[in-house]
Amino acid sequence: MSHEAPVPHTDSTGSTPEAPGGEVAARAVDLTKVYGTGETRVVALDQVSVAFERGNFTAIMGPSGSGKSTLMHCMAGLDSISAGSARLGDTELNGLSDRRLTQLRRDRVGFVFQTFNLLPTLNALENITLPMGIAGTKPDREWLDQVISTVGLGDRLRHRPAQLSGGQQQRVAVARALAGRPEIVFADEPTGNLDSRAGAEILGFLRNSVRELGQTVVMVTHDPVAAGYADRAVFLADGRVVDDMPAPTAERVLEHMKRYDARGHTGP
Ligand SMILES: Nc1ncnc2c1ncn2[C@@H]1O[C@H](COP(=O)(O)OP(=O)(O)OP(=O)(O)O)[C@@H](O)[C@H]1O
Numbered sequence: 001m002s003h004e005a006p007v008p009h010t011d012s013t014g015s016t017p018e019a020p021g022g023e024v025a026a027r028a029v030d031l032t033k034v035y036g037t038g039e040t041r042v043v044a045l046d047q048v049s050v051a052f053e054r055g056n057f058t059a060i061m062g063p064s065g066s067g068k069s070t071l072m073h074c075m076a077g078l079d080s081i082s083a084g085s086a087r088l089g090d091t092e093l094n095g096l097s098d099r100r101l102t103q104l105r106r107d108r109v110g111f112v113f114q115t116f117n118l119l120p121t122l123n124a125l126e127n128i129t130l131p132m133g134i135a136g137t138k139p140d141r142e143w144l145d146q147v148i149s150t151v152g153l154g155d156r157l158r159h160r161p162a163q164l165s166g167g168q169q170q171r172v173a174v175a176r177a178l179a180g181r182p183e184i185v186f187a188d189e190p191t192g193n194l195d196s197r198a199g200a201e202i203l204g205f206l207r208n209s210v211r212e213l214g215q216t217v218v219m220v221t222h223d224p225v226a227a228g229y230a231d232r233a234v235f236l237a238d239g240r241v242v243d244d245m246p247a248p249t250a251e252r253v254l255e256h257m258k259r260y261d262a263r264g265h266t267g268p
Pocket residue numbers: 035036042043044062063064065066067068069070071
């Protein structure tokens with residue numbers, strides 16, 4: 001196997017109450033994000049501390065406006081941080097220049113978006129390998145084959161996005177996110193534009209990428225069924241972490257959401 005693809009770092013920041021297991025892939029400590037000033041000031045994240053364990057599949061849940069996407073964007077280096085710390089491996093993101101953040105996203109993070117975000121003029125395989133082309137790294141053939149077979153794209157690699165169903169396009173996006181063997185994959189409502197069957201397939205692939213390929217996945221979702229595929233569900237409300245559920249099932253997540261809504265977000 002070639003060693004040109006980025007290999008996950010092996011720093012051992014250890015187990016903490018915020019990451020109930022082994023090594024930590026990404027960690028927020030007292031992470032605060034404020035948008036705007038004066039009357040338009042919004043505290044989107046209010047001293048959030050959470051750690052995402054390596055080789056784990058975490059769902060971030062919470063009502064609309066609770067800060068899910070903001071947390072993901074700050075942890076992925078897509079948005080700046082107002083106060084506190086966000087670390088990817090042992091790299092502190094707070095204070096990194098735009099250039100370093102761009103490099104970090106390119107080399108160490110995989111992304112899956114609700115809207116697939118594929119380039120229409122490229123075929124599936126070209127879309128999958130494009131980020132590596134930009135980064136100047138050569139695909140690790142064995143890993144790439146494994147990823148492509150995991151997401152079941154073998155006979156569709158020469159098709160362009162318009163010739164693929166939504167579910168197939170999202171499979172390409174998942175393969176693209178995994179192709180560079182990133183330290184962490186962030187998925188923002190990855191099944192939001194799919195019917196339940198295609199959604200289940202994508203969630204199965206994300207879960208397999210964790211179980212079989214050892215990847216680390218953090219997924220923002222509104223959907224209790226989607227959260228049921230994860231190893232852990234972290235619940236946000238009003239910019240704070242309000243609950244942390246190991247081994248979530250769709251039923252328990254739904255029950256939690258009902259209970260929490262019934263309390264009107266007033267805390268435990
Ligand atoms: N660029 C921005 N400028 C100003 N306020 C913002 C910005 N982005 C998010 N916010 C505000 O921050 C808060 C958290 O937003 P965020 O998008 O993180 O929530 P969310 O939980 O992902 O919501 P949804 O489920 O609706 O996507 C909201 O009050 C939102 O209005």
